[in-house]
Amino acid sequence: MAEAGRGDGVSETSEVPTRRPSPAVSLDFGAVFEASPGPMLLIAADPPRFTMVAVNPAHAGAFRTTPQELVGFGVLEVFPQDPDPITAAFVETIRNSLNRAHATGQPDEMPVQPYAVVGADGEPEERYWGATQTPIFGPGGTVTHILSTVRDATAEVKERQATEARALLMREVDHRARNALTVVQSIVRLTEAATIVAFKAVVQGRVEALARAQTSLARRKWEGAFLKDVVEAELAALAFPGACRVSGPLTLLPPEQVQSMSMVLHELATNAVKYGALSTAAGLVTIAWRADGAERLILTWCEQGGPPVTAPKKSGFGSRLIRRLARQLGGEARYHWRPEGLCVDLTAAR
Numbered sequence: 001m002a003e004a005g006r007g008d009g010v011s012e013t014s015e016v017p018t019r020r021p022s023p024a025v026s027l028d029f030g031a032v033f034e035a036s037p038g039p040m041l042l043i044a045a046d047p048p049r050f051t052m053v054a055v056n057p058a059h060a061g062a063f064r065t066t067p068q069e070l071v072g073f074g075v076l077e078v079f080p081q082d083p084d085p086i087t088a089a090f091v092e093t094i095r096n097s098l099n100r101a102h103a104t105g106q107p108d109e110m111p112v113q114p115y116a117v118v119g120a121d122g123e124p125e126e127r128y129w130g131a132t133q134t135p136i137f138g139p140g141g142t143v144t145h146i147l148s149t150v151r152d153a154t155a156e157v158k159e160r161q162a163t164e165a166r167a168l169l170m171r172e173v174d175h176r177a178r179n180a181l182t183v184v185q186s187i188v189r190l191t192e193a194a195t196i197v198a199f200k201a202v203v204q205g206r207v208e209a210l211a212r213a214q215t216s217l218a219r220r221k222w223e224g225a226f227l228k229d230v231v232e233a234e235l236a237a238l239a240f241p242g243a244c245r246v247s248g249p250l251t252l253l254p255p256e257q258v259q260s261m262s263m264v265l266h267e268l269a270t271n272a273v274k275y276g277a278l279s280t281a282a283g284l285v286t287i288a289w290r291a292d293g294a295e296r297l298i299l300t301w302c303e304q305g306g307p308p309v310t311a312p313k314k315s316g317f318g319s320r321l322i323r324r325l326a327r328q329l330g331g332e333a334r335y336h337w338r339p340e341g342l343c344v345d346l347t348a349a350r
Contacts, residue, residue, distance in 0.1 A: 030054075039063075039150035041075070043098070045135070045143045049074035050098050059150060064118050075148075090115040094131075101133035101146050108133045112153045128157040184210065192317050202270075209234060209266035213259040225258045227251040227299075231287055234265040239278050239285065248289035251297065257348060260325040264333070267318045267325075268301050268344060277303035277341055296331070297348045303341030311337040 033040060039059035044051040051074055055067040070078060075098065079091050090113045097110035110131040116124040131150045138144040184207060193199035212233045216225035228246065230253065235244045253261060269278065269285075277283030283306040289299040303309075312319075319335075322344075326333040330349025335342065 039152075041148040041150070043075060043146045043148055045102050045145055047099060047102055048076075048095075050076065050146070053145065062117070062150065062152060086114055086116075089113060090129075097131065097133050098146060098148075101135050102143055105135050105137070105143055107135070112157060126154070128153045205270060206263065206266065208237065209263050210259065212237065213262035216262070217255055217258050224252050224255050227253055227261070227289060227297075230258060230262050231265060234262060234269055235285075235287075238266075238269040238273050240281075243278055243283060244285045244287065246287050248287075248299075249291065251289065251291075257329055260328045261348070264322050264325045264329075264346060265301075267322050271318060272303055272306070272342075275307065276309065277306035280306050282306075283341075291350065292347070295350050297350050299346045299348070300343065301346070302343040306341055308339050309337055309342050310339075311335075 033042070033054065033056050036056055037058055039062045040056045041052055041059055042054035044053050051072065052070050055070045057067065060067045060070065076091055076095060079087060083091060093111055093113045097108045100106075101108040110133060112128050112130040114126065114128050117127050119125040129150060130153045131148050134147045134149070135143040136145040136147055188203055193202055213225075213230070216230055216233060219225070219229075227248065228250070231246050235246070265287075272278040272283070272285055277285050284304050286302045286304075287299065289297060292298045322333050326346060326348075329346070331347030333347075334345045336344070
């Protein structure tokens with residue numbers, strides 16, 4: 001019979017490994033504090049002052065200062081006495097976090113707050129900061145100090161903002177795309193023309209105006225479009241150079257108005273090309289706009305130099321479309337059929 005333990009690859013005399021005690025390590029925690037790559041403050045638990053007892057180089061570097069300029073001062077004393085709203089909110093957040101840590105004896109996570117620091121070029125740089133306030137207890141069990149470990153949360157805040165912006169943009173693009181398709185369907189359904197060729201030309205022109213509106217919106221990331229850009233885009237598509245004069249204050253249209261304004265201008269320009277001032281080389285169109293109080297915008301379209309003008313006996317689809325679009329702009333369109341040329345006053349909400 002084979003001996004027990006033989007042949008199984010383990011000798012009877014094999015030793016079982018044992019955990020050996022680690023050698024004693026003597027750490028200089030002051031050196032650890034100084035060498036830490038993360039910003040750290042050691043603060044006396046002497047509210048409301050919260051005196052800074054020690055400041056590591058990482059913290060001083062993060063806020064573009066030196067430990068010597070901070071040690072001995074209260075945490076909140078280094079901020080301006082009459083701070084701007086962002087700085088005031090940052091100071092109040094620090095104060096509340098330190099008070100909670102001191103009162104509860106528990107670590108407190110300070111909410112992330114914006115606070116700019118001076119960059120290498122001397123200009124302010126937007127930064128976001130968070131911190132953990134950890135109470136330190138003395139022999140009697142009372143909080144004697146608070147260790148504040150600060151973190152620069154700028155990267156994560158920026159990433160979150162970018163993610164939210166992308167999601168908002170995608171929702172806006174989806175909404176605008178659906179709205180544009182609805183408008184195209186209305187154009188196709190309601191456009192009237194004597195021939196198929198004429199029908200195609202009218203529909204194509206209106207769809208192109210819609211596309212130009214979308215381009216204006218995309219240029220400013222769907223945050224709106226400048227009225228001057230919308231006007232000039234429509235005129236460039238239909239009028240010959242020098243046939244139009246454009247003037248008005250810098251006006252940013254909200255995104256929901258860009259499409260309607262673009263199509264109103266397209267209808268007016270198309271009518272002028274067919275029957276009005278833009279049908280002749282001597283014709284001139286003047287487009288001007290102004291603010292009417294704080295809540296209304298007035299755009300005036302005036303033609304001159306074209307064929308004599310008379311009021312039509314009935315409204316065509318173009319006129320009805322302009323009136324409908326004017327209502328979407330929060331205003332109305334008023335026609336003045338002068339012999340020397342059509343004038344239209346278009347009002348829109350601001």
